[in-house]
Amino acid sequence: MDVRKIVLREEDCSGCGGDWQVAAGESVELYQLCTRGEHRVSLHLAEGAHAKVVFMATSECEVAYDYSVELCGEGASAELYGVMVAGGDSKVRVRTEMRHLAPNCHSDQQVRGIADERGYGLFEGLVYVAPDAQKTEAYQQSRNVLLAPTARIQTQPQLEIYADDVKCSHGATVGQMNEEQIYYMRQRGLSEEAARKLQLGGFVREILDRIDDEALRAEFEQKLKIGE
């Protein structure tokens, strides 16, 4: 079956976004790599529809992404994966709303945040499960690392669940680089800088591996400056 592919790059979306209907049984992939402005993306999924969103939010000034995914038809599923990087004096904000409005829908959200220097990252993730959205499965995870004492990341996962037969989980962590890993790599001859770069690359690898298209994945890697 054909997959509809949408790529939102800087030049395509200076402060806009879009609203997409995903028809019954249809599959959509949306990739976003913008570096400034505010962007609002809404997806409405009909019965059995599937959506995959992969984003990278990084900026030299400010960038904000706002995702709203509505699972309107039974058996719809959505995946949302992304990386936020805030360095320098930049501010990066990502809001997600995963709205389960019908039974038997599935959603997964994985967001990785990295902040360095005086960068600030904010992740707000809401999972909403309507009263009749029974048999919902919804997962959300936000993992973050701070590379400098002046960097900040706030993560606010929220669950709003009105159905009783559901499987939902969420988790959020904010930590530092793992020094044991750095030591191990340096003991094998890698410079400290190379080891840190490799470790950060590893931290976001799980997200990038969700991009099947090689050229597109390379574009993400290049923006993240973790290409090999």
Added chain:
Amino acid sequence: MLKVKNLHASVDGKEILRGINCEVKAGEVHAIMGPNGSGKSTFASVLAGNEKFEVTSGEVEYDGKDLLSMSIEERAREGLFLGFQYPVEIPGVSMANFMKLAVAERRKAQGLEPLTAGGMLKYMREKAAVVELDSKLMNRAVNEGFSGGEKKKNEIFQMAMLDPRLSLLDETDSGLDIDALRIVATGVNRLRSENNATVLITHYQRLLDYIVPDYVHVLYKGRIIYSGGKELALKLEKEGYDWLIADYKE
């Protein structure tokens, strides 16, 4: 190759190494034994440059250089290898990519040409065979999801890849079943040469049935209190450390 003189080191203000002296020459295998908490792993960590420990006095000469003034990676590039007691998992970093970078650094220090991509692949397969390590593991993240035995074999595999001058193997035998122990020991023996040296840190005499040391040292309370030949390990296995410790006055 390695000369350690009156080495003292501490962690969080607590002195762990309290004057270690020893010398390792090329071609030799040394075993360091001793009860728990005597400072064996600390000794290996300090030689590798682990920044958790502070060297408070003493000197270490490695191939004529001042080891203690070198960074962790400089020591590694100059051929000092530490086989970790607890190998570290690095999610998202593939073994193949990690080894590619590590081998490139080591070869540069040795004045060797970089390997081509094909040459690297062949080299990796060849060395994986030394420790019967499934080369499919090269596509996986470093140590992630490896079994205990695979992790230890992976340490010896990396040792083979990096062609070290001096290998410090910290409790490489712990947690291994007898088959894995034999494979690991065979790997270490195959890598032995007149140009390199190995220091085995171990609790048990068991490993020394497979890798026969030239010297055995007993480390106790941060000092080497007794040294002997390979027969010392057997005596320790039978009689324990009590006879030595009873003799030892601080």
